[in-house]
Each structure stands twice: as C-alpha cells, then as structure tokens.
Amino acid sequence: MSGVEIEVSNFGNGEIVKFGGEYYMFKMSSYVRNPVVKPQDLGLVWEESGQKKIGAVFNGGAEICGDKIILAPRCHKEYHKSEFYDPKIGVKRTILENYVSEVYLLESDDGINFRRRDDIVIKGDGSEHSDFLYGIEDIRIIKTKERYFLIGCGKIKPPFKGDNADRVAVYSTTDLEKIDYHGIITSFDSRNAILAEHDKGFYMFLRFYPNVYLVKLDDIEVILNPGANGEYWKNVSDTKERYFFMGVGDFRHESEKIGPGTPLILTDEGWLFIYHAVGKIDREICDRYGLKEEIKRGYSVNVALLDYDRPEKIIARSKFPIYIPNRSYELYGDDEYPVDVPAVVFPVGAIKIENKLFVYAGSGDKYEILLTCDIDMLVDYLVRYYKR
Numbered sequence: 026m027s028g029v030e031i032e033v034s035n036f037g038n039g040e041i042v043k044f045g046g047e048y049y050m051f052k053m054s055s056y057v058r059n060p061v062v063k064p065q066d067l068g069l070v071w072e073e074s075g076q077k078k079i080g081a082v083f084n085g086g087a088e089i090c091g092d093k094i095i096l097a098p099r100c101h102k103e104y105h106k107s108e109f110y111d112p113k114i115g116v117k118r119t120i121l122e123n124y125v126s127e128v129y130l131l132e133s134d135d136g137i138n139f140r141r142r143d144d145i146v147i148k149g150d151g152s153e154h155s156d157f158l159y160g161i162e163d164i165r166i167i168k169t170k171e172r173y174f175l176i177g178c179g180k181i182k183p184p185f186k187g188d189n190a191d192r193v194a195v196y197s198t199t200d201l202e203k204i205d206y207h208g209i210i211t212s213f214d215s216r217n218a219i220l221a222e223h224d225k226g227f228y229m230f231l232r233f234y235p236n237v238y239l240v241k242l243d244d245i246e247v248i249l250n251p252g253a254n255g256e257y258w259k260n261v262s263d264t265k266e267r268y269f270f271m272g273v274g275d276f277r278h279e280s281e282k283i284g285p286g287t288p289l290i291l292t293d294e295g296w297l298f299i300y301h302a303v304g305k306i307d308r309e310i311c312d313r314y315g316l317k318e319e320i321k322r323g324y325s326v327n328v329a330l331l332d333y334d335r336p337e338k339i340i341a342r343s344k345f346p347i348y349i350p351n352r353s354y355e356l357y358g359d360d361e362y363p364v365d366v367p368a369v370v371f372p373v374g375a376i377k378i379e380n381k382l383f384v385y386a387g388s389g390d391k392y393e394i395l396l397t398c399d400i401d402m403l404v405d406y407l408v409r410y411y412k413r
Contacts (some may be wrong), residue, residue: 028092032383039347039398041406042313050313050345051406053326053396060354060362060392061137061385062098064128067129069102080104081365083387085131086288087374088166088173090201094133095142096302096374096385096391097164097175099126108363109185116322119366120185120413126160127352130201136383137395147196147204149179156209157181157192160224162216163197163373167288169222172197174248178216179209191216193231193249208252213262217284220248221296221336228336230270230298233262235282237300239270239337271300271329278325278346280304287375287384294404295340296331299372299384300386306349306368314351323368325349326386326396328406341407347395348386355388364389372396 037054044050062082064070069080085098101124109120128147131139149161157179164177179194192209194217219230227242240261247254261268273279277300291299306320325346332338350356350368358364366389374385377400384396 029089029094029134029136029378030092031378033379034382036136036193036339036381036395036397038381038402041402044309044313044345048264048335048344049406049410050310051328051343051347051398051403052313053398054347055348055352056137056397057371057393058137059352059394060388061395062096062131062139064100064102064391066139067100067141071103075137079102079363079391081391082129083390083393084163084371084373085385085387085393086164086175086177087376087385088168089312089376089378090132090173092134093137094383095166095201096131096139096393097128097147097166098131099160099162100129101126102145110381121365124160124184125180126162128161129144130162136378143202145202145204146220147175147177149194156204156211156259159183160324161194163249163371165288165373166201166221167222167229168193169220169304172199172202174220175204176218176220181209189214193251195251196310205235207249208260210251210255212258214253217286217301219285219288221289223336225334230285231261231268232282232284233265236267236272237270237283237285238268271339271342273302273304276302276304278302278304278306278310278323278349279327281322283327286372289331289336290375290377290382290400291333292330292400292404294330295333296336297382297400297403298329298331300327300329301325301371302327302346303384306346310345310349311351315351316351320350320356320368323350326370326372326384328403328407331388338413341411341413343407343411346405347398350388351390354392355394358389358391358404362389362392364391366390370394
C-alpha cells in the first residue's frame with residue numbers, strides 16, 4: 026500500500042472512443058492544470074540581451090517514497106536554440122546549444138504541487154565524475170526490494186552533435202536523499218533504459234535505435250558495477266538480435282523509432298509496458314483530440330500488456346497511441362507556453378495509487394505534465410480489443 030493519501034477521484038479515468046467502424050482507441054486524461062511543473066517554478070530563467078529567457082524542466086522519473094511522490098526531471102538553463110538538418114529522417118530539427126542538463130529531485134504531497142527536495146542535484150557536467158561531461162538526462166526511478174535505482178542517459182558528447190553520444194548511467198539510493206553513482210555502460214550507445222525486478226531476477230529494457238530489446242540479467246551486479254562488467258554488456262550489444270522485443274513499422278505513428286517509457290506497472294493481468302514512439306500521427310487520430318491536421322512528426326504515448334511470468338511475451342498491444350500532443354505546451358507553443366521541441370509528449374515516470382495510474386511526461390521538451398487513467402479500464406481495453 027502506498028503511504029500517499031490522494032483523493033484519486035479528482036483525477037481523470039481516461040476514455041475509450043470508437044475509431045472508424047471496427048476499432049477503439051484509449052485516451053488518457055490530461056490533468057486540468059497542466060503543466061504541473063514549469064521552468065519558472067524552479068527559477069530556471071535568465072536575462073539575455075534585455076529579454077527574459079525561460080529554461081526547461083521535463084522528462085521526470087517518478088516514485089513514491091514514504092508519504093511523498095518524488096519526481097526527478099532534467100533541468101536546463103542558459104542555452105540557445107537553432108536548427109539543423111537531420112539526414113536520418115530528412116527534415117530540419119531543433120538544435121539546442123550549451124544544453125547540459127542536470128537532474129533535480131522534487132517532492133509532492135498531492136502529485137501536482139512540487140517543491141525542491143533538499144536542493145539535491147545530480148550533475149552531469151564532469152564536476153562529480155569524468156566518464157560523461159555533457160549532461161544527465163531522462164532518469165527513471167525504479168523501486169526494488171533493496172533500493173531505488175535511478176537509471177538515466179549520460180551524454181559523452183554535446184547533445185545534437187552526432188551519433189554514439191548516449192550511455193546508460195546508473196545510480197542507486199535507499200532513501201532518495203543520499204545517491205550513489207555506479208558508472209556508465211561503456212560498451213554501446215543507448216538511452217531510455219528501464220530496469221524491472223521480477224521473482225526470477227532482473228530484466229532490462231534497452232533501446233538500440235530504432236527498436237526495443239529485453240535482456241534478462243545474469244546478476245544485479247552487472248548493473249551495480251557496469252565498469253567491471255564491460256565484457257558482459259559488449260556481448261549483449263554484439264548479440265542484440267537475441268534480445269529483440271519490439272520493433273518499428275507496425276503503425277505509422279511508430280515508423281521512426283520507439284523506446285521504453287516508464288517503469289513497468291504490475292496489474293492483475295500482467296505488466297503494463299508504457300513506451301514512446303515517433304512517427305507521423307494520422308489526421309484520423311488527431312481528429313479524436315480536436316486537431317484539424319495531422320502531426321507530420323510527433324512523439325506519442327503508447328502501451329502494451331506483457332505476460333507476468335514471461336515479460337518478453339506481449340499479450341496485447343494497442344493499435345493506437347493512448348495520448349498524443351494536442352495542447353499548446355505539447356505541440357508548437359504560444360506566447361504563454363513556448364516550447365523547445367515541437368509535438369513531443371514523452372512518458373518517463375509512472376506510479377499506481379489505488380486504481381489510478383499517474384504518468385508523468387515531458388511536453389515540448391520544456392514542461393512536466395501529468396496524465397491519468399483508471400488502470401482496470403486500460404487493461405480491459407487492451408485485453409478486449411487488442412489481445413494477440
């Protein structure tokens with residue numbers, strides 16, 4: 026049982042809408058006062074050439090610790106925006122210079138009003154270790170029987186400056202106050218790693234671009250001491266096709282890439298695997314969110330249900346996203362809510378309180394938002410309409 030006391034009825038249950046003549050689509054509820062954390066809330070602002078500039082706070086992992094909800098978003102300040110041509114996908118994309126992130130720990134009594142937790146900062150600028158120097162990004166918080174793991178992306182090259190820049194970075198703590206750093210997995214380029222504890226041991230979801238892979242770990246020591254287990258991780262990379270789990274191309278909104286999103290959520294029917302996808306979001310999907318046009322390139326929130334005993338087995342997988350960018354702070358921004366990267370909703374944190382699922386996601390690479398739904402409703406949707 027969670028020690029957090031929240032009136033869950035104040036948060037939306039999500040809804041199921043009919044799609045065409047034979048399909049159904051689940052839509053998570055967006056909290057009415059989103060974004061729940063904005064850069065201004067944390068003092069991530071500065072003045073440049075007489076103009077006020079607003080930083081970014083987004084992609085926060087989440088977990089319950091005692092009677093508090095903890096959020097671990099990446100935070101940015103004093104960076105500059107421009108554009109670059111991405112030859113991988115053949116379009117212009119936003120580039121951010123001087124974009125070195127650090128992670129703040131926030132806490133909340135109610136899941137929506139957050140404050141700094143003892144000014145704790147996880148730095149990725151080389152001031153605490155030298156194996157990565159260009160930021161720590163997108164930390165997931167995973168609660169296990171013995172400790173909390175904080176697993177993020179350590180940047181060994183400046184963001185937007187080329188491939189082979191991302192390394193899985195591992196931290197742990199017993200109280201989300203004193204945090205120990207264990208190192209990075211040096212053997213390969215990967216981000217969005219998620220650890221999962223199971224009766225049979227530990228699993229790790231990895232994204233080797235553009236697909237998702239699932240590795241059953243030999244021992245938790247390969248995570249606690251990644252530097253001393255470089256040969257193990259090199260073998261994983263060299264034989265990665267053995268671990269293939271989920272690939273791109275099944276749906277247009279997943280045509281470019283997919284990646285692990287939040288830690289697994291246990292339900293009576295199996296594990297909920299919430300992941301992000303990038304691709305074209307068709308007009309028919311956008312129409313269900315009140316949008317008049319398709320999203321040519323957007324990040325969406327997606328879900329599958331995994332077998333409890335064999336997480337590598339997908340029981341059901343939604344044909345449609347369960348949330349897409351549709352608000353100004355998720356899409357293209359406005360005067361009140363400018364964005365840094367358009368058409369992004371990126372799920373990183375998830376917790377379960379009673380029958381309610383709380384998903385914390387970044388939006389527009391600028392803000393933290395909260396999405397909710399009734400877990401039983403979501404699971405029933407998957408089993409009823411998309412069971413394999």
